[in-house]
Amino acid sequence: IGVLDRPVMLVGLEGWFDVASAATQSVESFIDDDVAVIVGEIDPDPFYDFTQNRPLTSIDDGERHIVWPSNQIVVQRNTNHRDIVALIGVEPHVYWATYVEAIVTVAKALGCEAVVTVGSSAEAIPHTRQPPVTGSTANASLARPLGLSAPTYEGVTGIAGLLHAAGHGQPFAAIA
Numbered sequence: 001i002g003v004l005d006r007p008v009m010l011v012g013l014e015g016w017f018d019v020a021s022a023a024t025q026s027v028e029s030f031i032d033d034d035v036a037v038i039v040g041e042i043d044p045d046p047f048y049d050f051t052q053n054r055p056l057t058s059i060d061d062g063e064r065h066i067v068w069p070s071n072q073i074v075v076q077r078n079t080n081h082r083d084i085v086a087l088i089g090v091e092p093h094v095y096w097a098t099y100v101e102a103i104v105t106v107a108k109a110l111g112c113e114a115v116v117t118v119g120s121s122a123e124a125i126p127h128t129r130q131p132p133v134t135g136s137t138a139n140a141s142l143a144r145p146l147g148l149s150a151p152t153y154e155g156v157t158g159i160a161g162l163l164h165a166a167g168h169g170q171p172f173a174a175i176a
Helices: 020-027 096-109 140-148 160-169
Strands: 006-014 038-042 054-058 063-067 074-077 084-089 114-118 173-176
Touching: 006 020, 020 054, 020 084, 020 114, 074 114, 084 096, 096 160, 114 160
Parallel strands: 006 084, 006 114, 114 173
Antiparallel strands: 038 074, 054 063, 074 084
């Protein structure tokens, strides 16, 4: 695919932190299917408990197909803007450290300057109010110009939390 222009990786995964599919739809909104290219996939077999997230069957032109949970790495080149590397998929059930290691490896190999994780959670907010949007990064040099603070969340986490911990000391900044 050649050298990318200041790429940013966007990560949106179906699962615990994707209420109403807001996270995955947000990441997908940056991708133009006519321009983007799938450059890789994470094999689902070692990462999923298929009794929790079962494969689907479909029939296309009389031929039966099995559709497995998918994790695609997509690259989109943008004229006069940063290129995008997107990971769109399903949060795994097992081997989270190995899964995160694969994401970090891809981000480094493609020269990503930042990894932005997108999540959504259920909140008690009336429909008449704008839902809050928050962002944070442990990278102080990135936090200042973007007006972000250091992460303060403590509690149950997902792949995004592990990815941020794994990003410490990497050549890219992790942003939630």
